Amino acid sequence: MKRKYERRHSRWYEVLLLGLGLHLLVGLPLIVILPSLERWGWEFWHYLPDVRTNTLIAISGAFMASALTLRRMSRYPGAQLAANIMPTVSIAFLIAVALLFFTREGYTRQVLFAGYLVSLAWFYVGYFIGRRFRRLKLALVPFGNTRRLLGTRQVDLRLLECPDLQGVRVDGIVADLRAEDLPAEWERFLATCTLCHIPVYHIRQISESISGRVQIDHLSENEFGSLLPPLIYVGVKRVADFIGALVLLPLLLPVMLVTAVIIKIDSPGPVFFMQPRMGYRARPFLMFKFRSMHHDMSGEDFTISEDDPRITRVGRIIRKYRIDELPQIFNILKSEMSFIGPRPESVSLSEWYEEDVPFFSYRHVVRPGITGWAQVEQGYAAEVDGMTRKLQYDFYYIKHISLWLDVLISLKTVRILFTGFGAR
Structure with missing residues (x-):
């Protein structure tokens, strides 16, 4: 059959220029050669002791990890690639430095830092030049x-x-x-x-x-199968959560101690707020938070608005910057929560939502998280209409759960910590 139509970006040079091929054939040599020439001269490849070899391997690994991560994250809605370049490249190079440090391998700081700067320049220039072609x-x-x-x-x-x-x-x-x-x-x-x-x-x-949402009003039989996350990644993520919580705990304990003292001074009552939440596989658990409301005031199970009179002065600050969520690191260590996943609702709210929101219970197929796709895209929601939209985001996360989506959510969460988006 004679070919009638041609797909965009299907020609060999377009595949090369718009894919990882450009990074491999042009970007990687550039990232490795430029810093090496500046430090070691034109004939650096004639003599490559372990220190130089380790440095070049670290630069190459960090560069390719950044290229792959940015490419995968760009497929998700609202990825904001330009905003993710610096944190992605920075984290990749920090991981490379950490590996060299803990394995006690020698490296040249000047060349590694120069490789980091050239990598940033490469990705930013590539982003602004290729915006029209990537759409x-x-x-x-x-x-x-x-x-x-x-x-x-x-x-x-x-x-x-x-x-x-x-x-x-x-x-x-x-x-x-x-x-x-x-x-x-x-x-x-x-x-x-x-x-x-x-x-x-x-x-x-x-x-x-x-x-970035899955419509839940008419789910087909095939879509229920796609809502089962891969067990291998779920297992790896659980191990990563546990290790991450162990590493972060010593760093967060001083912050948590100061927060506890301030809460105690600000208003009478316990430091922690503990509430039964619906967790993994619909099993209730006790979730820990710093208390942000007056202890002697009753009301709804959820925050009514940003001006809820029950919120204390300190509570308004720690809620805005998510400091009240820090004690949930203990829930992660107990395997009740994850760093990233659907936000756990109270048991009473869950029972209410299950009556009014179709398929609500399917969000319990993964561990609930401190942050999640719905939190970074929508913010806070308590009413049924808002919960339906939030559930659509949760289903999208469950359907597309992967390392790359978790990385994107992590980067978005860091930005939210500085803006207070969606806090109540």
Whole structure:
């Protein structure tokens, strides 16, 4: 069959320039050579003792880890790649330094730091040059619910007027494959696109990738299977949570001690607030928090608003910057929580939501977290309408759970700590 349509970025030089090939063939040699020339001269490769070899390996590993992480994170909605470049590259190089330090291997600080700076420059220049080429260009089949989709800075949506791409190259075709009024010529068009290796997406897939939410009103039988996270990653994540909590505990204890003293001085009552929450596999557990409300005031199980009169002066500050959540590190050590996951709700609220929100109990298929996808995208929600939207974010996290999504949530959480987004 004669090829009728061509997919965008399908030519060999486009694959090379827009993929990891550019980082391997151009970026990596540049990152390694420039710092080496500045420190060791033009003939540095003629003499490579262990100190130089370790330094070059560390730079190479950190650079490729940064490139892979940024590429994977860019696939998620609201990734804000420019904002993630510096923290991603910094963390990668810090891990490289930590490995060299703990293995007691020698390295040259000047060359490693220069490699870090050149890496930052490489990724920032690449980001600003390639923004237009990285934006997805999708063609919409004008039947069913596709007209409701709205484009974003990451996705360019173009409505087709006839069953033909008219020489325009796109990354994919979006169609409502359940539309009852889809004419036969449009069905043949979709088949032709598939034969030309242009992917055809159901509207639901693209809607999820744009919004970062999974619609839960009509879940199909296939989607329930996708809500089961991979057991290998769940196990690895549990080990990482435990080790991370052990490492952070000595660093957080002084902060927690100062916070406890201030809470005790500010208002009478216990330092900690402990409440039964619904946890992993719908098992209740006792979650620890610093008390941020007056001890002798009753009310709802959730915060009514930012101006809730029950919140103390100190409580308003520690809630804004999430300091009240620090004691949950003990819940992580007890295997009741994770650093990242759906936010655990109180037992009473969970019972209420299960009556009014469809499929609410499926969020308990993973361990609840101190922070999560819903928290960084939506913020606080307590009412049923807000909880339904929050649950859509939670389902997206469960469906797409991975190291890369967890890294993205971690970076977003750090930014939120400085802005107080979504606090109540």
